[in-house]
Amino acid sequence: MGKRTVVPFGPQHPVLPEPIHLDLVLEDEKVVEAIPSIGFVHRGLEKLVEKRDYQEMAYVSERICGICSFVHGHGYCETLEGLFQVEVPDRAKFLRIMWGELSRMHSHLLWLGLMADAFGFESLFMQAWRLREKILDIFEQTTGGRIIHSVCKVGGLWRDVPEDMLKKIVETLEGMEGELQELANVFLKDYTVQKRTQGLGKMSAEEAFECGAMGPMLRGSGVAMDMRGLGQSGYEHLKFDPVVEQGGDCYARTNVRIREVFQSIDLIKQAIGLMPEGSIENKVKGSPEGECLVRMEQPRGQVIYYAKANGTRHLERFRVRTPTFANIMPLLNMLPGCDLADVPILVLTIDPCISCTER
Amino acid sequence: MFERLETKSVDKAGLVEKAKELRQDSYRLIQLHCVKTVTEMFLIYSFEKMDYEVVHYRMDVTEGETLPSISSVYTHACLYENETNELFGLNISGMAIDFKGTFYETAKNHAFTDIVNPQDKKVSKS
Numbered sequence: 222m223g224k225r226t227v228v229p230f231g232p233q234h235p236v237l238p239e240p241i242h243l244d245l246v247l248e249d250e251k252v253v254e255a256i257p258s259i260g261f262v263h264r265g266l267e268k269l270v271e272k273r274d275y276q277e278m279a280y281v282s283e284r285i286c287g288i289c290s291f292v293h294g295h296g297y298c299e300t301l302e303g304l305f306q307v308e309v310p311d312r313a314k315f316l317r318i319m320w321g322e323l324s325r326m327h328s329h330l331l332w333l334g335l336m337a338d339a340f341g342f343e344s345l346f347m348q349a350w351r352l353r354e355k356i357l358d359i360f361e362q363t364t365g366g367r368i369i370h371s372v373c374k375v376g377g378l379w380r381d382v383p384e385d386m387l388k389k390i391v392e393t394l395e396g397m398e399g400e401l402q403e404l405a406n407v408f409l410k411d412y413t414v415q416k417r418t419q420g421l422g423k424m425s426a427e428e429a430f431e432c433g434a435m436g437p438m439l440r441g442s443g444v445a446m447d448m449r450g451l452g453q454s455g456y457e458h459l460k461f462d463p464v465v466e467q468g469g470d471c472y473a474r475t476n477v478r479i480r481e482v483f484q485s486i487d488l489i490k491q492a493i494g495l496m497p498e499g500s501i502e503n504k505v506k507g508s509p510e511g512e513c514l515v516r517m518e519q520p521r522g523q524v525i526y527y528a529k530a531n532g533t534r535h536l537e538r539f540r541v542r543t544p545t546f547a548n549i550m551p552l553l554n555m556l557p558g559c560d561l562a563d564v565p566i567l568v569l570t571i572d573p574c575i576s577c578t579e580r
Numbered sequence: 581m582f583e584r585l586e587t588k589s590v591d592k593a594g595l596v597e598k599a600k601e602l603r604q605d606s607y608r609l610i611q612l613h614c615v616k617t618v619t620e621m622f623l624i625y626s627f628e629k630m631d632y633e634v635v636h637y638r639m640d641v642t643e644g645e646t647l648p649s650i651s652s653v654y655t656h657a658c659l660y661e662n663e664t665n666e667l668f669g670l671n672i673s674g675m676a677i678d679f680k681g682t683f684y685e686t687a688k689n690h691a692f693t694d695i696v697n698p699q700d701k702k703v704s705k706s
Contacts, residue, residue: 256677258679258682258683258685259683259684259685260683260684260685260686261685263684263685263686265686265691265692267692268691268692268696271695271696272696430608430630431608431654432655432656433608433609433610433654433656444630446630446632448632450632451632512585513585514585514624514626514636516634523610525610525611525626527585527613527624529615529617531617537615537617538615538616538617540613540615542610542611542613546659547610547611547656549656549659550655550656550659
């Protein structure tokens with residue numbers, strides 16, 4: 222047995238995109254144990270429901286994360302719609318799907334860039350982020366914001382998207398497919414990428430399921446679970462099958478995310494094709510009452526929203542269980558046995574969003 | 581279409597046994613959270629199967645109460661339990677990893693135990 226050393230890793234570190242701290246117990250250069258701590262930027266946004274009324278909280282919940290801000294706003298509104306028992310019009314559902322899938326595309330492209338940066342492939346990083354810009358441009362043109370969109374409201378949407386813009390979105394996405402394929406080829410076929418990702422952080426399907434892994438972490442291990450498969454929020458009208466890979470390693474998880482980018486383009490095209498004309502809102506009246514829990518698929522995996530209301534304009538409790546929180550335990554299971562040099566790649570493979578976790 | 585939140589009841593004496601039973605039945609823990617209102621305090625444990633079926637268990641608790649950990653059955657439960665301990669002040673015994681109050685580096689201990697009255701304008705403006 223080699224000499225044991227504890228190396229503090231994060232919350233500030235050149236290869237860490239997010240403020241998580243790990244105490245890495247090493248034997249020579251092998252990790253034998255990892256002890257996490259978070260909470261460096263805990264904001265207590267859930268607690269704000271006691272101060273902000275339920276409509277204002279839609280804006281607060283968007284600020285849980287700067288990457289999947291739309292999804293958090295959507296999730297909050299859907300939870301409140303559950304309390305009000307209000308069904309939003311179909312046009313609003315399909316527009317929500319469109320923005321949700323655009324969020325997934327830009328989140329995955331951002332992650333692919335960060336992953337490339339973590340193993341030192343800088344031109345790949347730049348290409349991934351260059352393509353991501355096009356998605357942010359669509360957000361800006363349709364919502365007015367690149368990061369915070371504020372288009373969701375309880376009962377529907379604040380703004381519609383004109384038909385000519387929808388056509389332009391489809392054209393832009395179709396135009397991106399070739400460039401995305403070139404990017405995918407490098408990620409999946411390049412020797413240097415394979416060398417750093419294949420066989421690393423292996424998790425079997427049983428292991429991934431039991432330790433609470435979510436999203437691409439779960440599907441990369443061969444478990445076909447994706448909350449879009451629940452058939453709600455408009456997804457019931459779309460042809461959808463979860464993207465699954467069997468490898469259970471960092472390479473398989475990269476492959477899942479790449480394939481999901483293409484899947485999102487397909488889902489957006491389906492949603493726009495099925496989008497009816499008409500209203501984008503069913504007005505809600507009064508104040509919410511009761512309890513509701515909603516499971517949704519965020520880019521990083523399953524997210525759970527819970528709300529409890531007592532008939533006033535302020536909720537009693539709002540809770541968000543983010544996918545990154547659920548993926549911390551799989552990370553802790555993957556780290557023992559790896560080399561110190563692989564720690565950044567393993568941290569990145571869960572696509573950590575500590576901003577979400579520190580809601 | 582909304583998933584209705586239907587909770588079954590569990591007490592602290594039967595909690596670990598119930599968790600074992602659910603694990604045997606191929607459920608995994610997907611979340612645990614605490615709710616504290618002016619009148620009540622309870623925990624909700626949610627378990628899910630691979631076919632998306634979900635069950636929720638509610639356990640009524642009192643402030644500062646000591647509860648058993650289910651991390652001997654589901655190891656990852658300890659993260660949720662540490663969160664519950666640090667934000668709501670519930671003591672949970674036998675956690676697989678006990679961060680002893682350092683999981684969340686919050687400025688204030690048990691930050692979610694004080695309930696803010698929304699009518700209090702001073703608080704609303706802060």
